[in-house]
Amino acid sequence: MRVGEIMALYVEFIPAEVPVSEAAELMGELDVGALPVGTAEDLQGVVTDRDILYRVVARGLNGAEVTVGAIATRPVIGCGEEDSLQDAMNLMAAHHIRRLAVRDDGGRVIGWLTLGDVARHLLVESGSVQTVLRDLTEGHGTEAAPEARPVQVR
Template identity: 45%
Template sequence: MKVSDAMHGPAEWVEADTPVKEIAARMEKDDIGAVPIGRDDKLVGMVTDRDIALRVAAKGLDAAKTTAEQVMTKGVIFCRDEESVEDAVHLMDQRKIRRLPVLDKDKRMIGMLSLGDVAHASGLQLAGELARAVADHHR
């Protein structure tokens, strides 16, 4: 199965100068745990709910004044829509990540692939292996 068959989309990013408060509100509204960050038509980072908890709330920063760029995780790992879900799962396992932005042949972000997407689209064995792999680093 291809990533394009399992991913959810469309996916949109927010600009790097977006206040974290707006990102958190979007996460709540859309029931998501990560928001891609873009600048100059390029994917440059990702802000997760964990980033907000550890890099904003735990440090006592003002979420209305702190921008995505200040707290985002840089060096975004992504997959391509034509890759197999198994290859994407292998990448998620290697990098210990739970969400992958999905890019098309034109390097445009068209969706996200999450642990939940894998669970719904593939067999239980593959989803279980991924869940065990990405959770393993928290021991």
């Protein structure tokens, strides 16, 4: 499986000069935990909900006065769309991160791969998980289940 097969193709970038408070609002609207800072051609960093929490809120700073560029995490770790999903997962694990910028051969960001994307893919592709869930929801496989017995409480 290749990264390009499951990556998100739509990436919402945020300019570095935008206040953190606006970034937090946009994250809420998009229901995401991070935003890439800059543009597809010039990725300057990534700002995460944790960056906002630890670098702004915990320090008592005003999110309307601090820019995302000032707190963005750098460098942004990335991969290519032709990289294997296993290599991407190894990269995430090695760097203790949950998301990767997916770049083309020229370095332009063409997608985003998150740990959530990987988890969803692995769950959907797992036939055994699908079988168990189907059996549970459709009542299959319950014929051999032991009969329920009442429990006495003293």
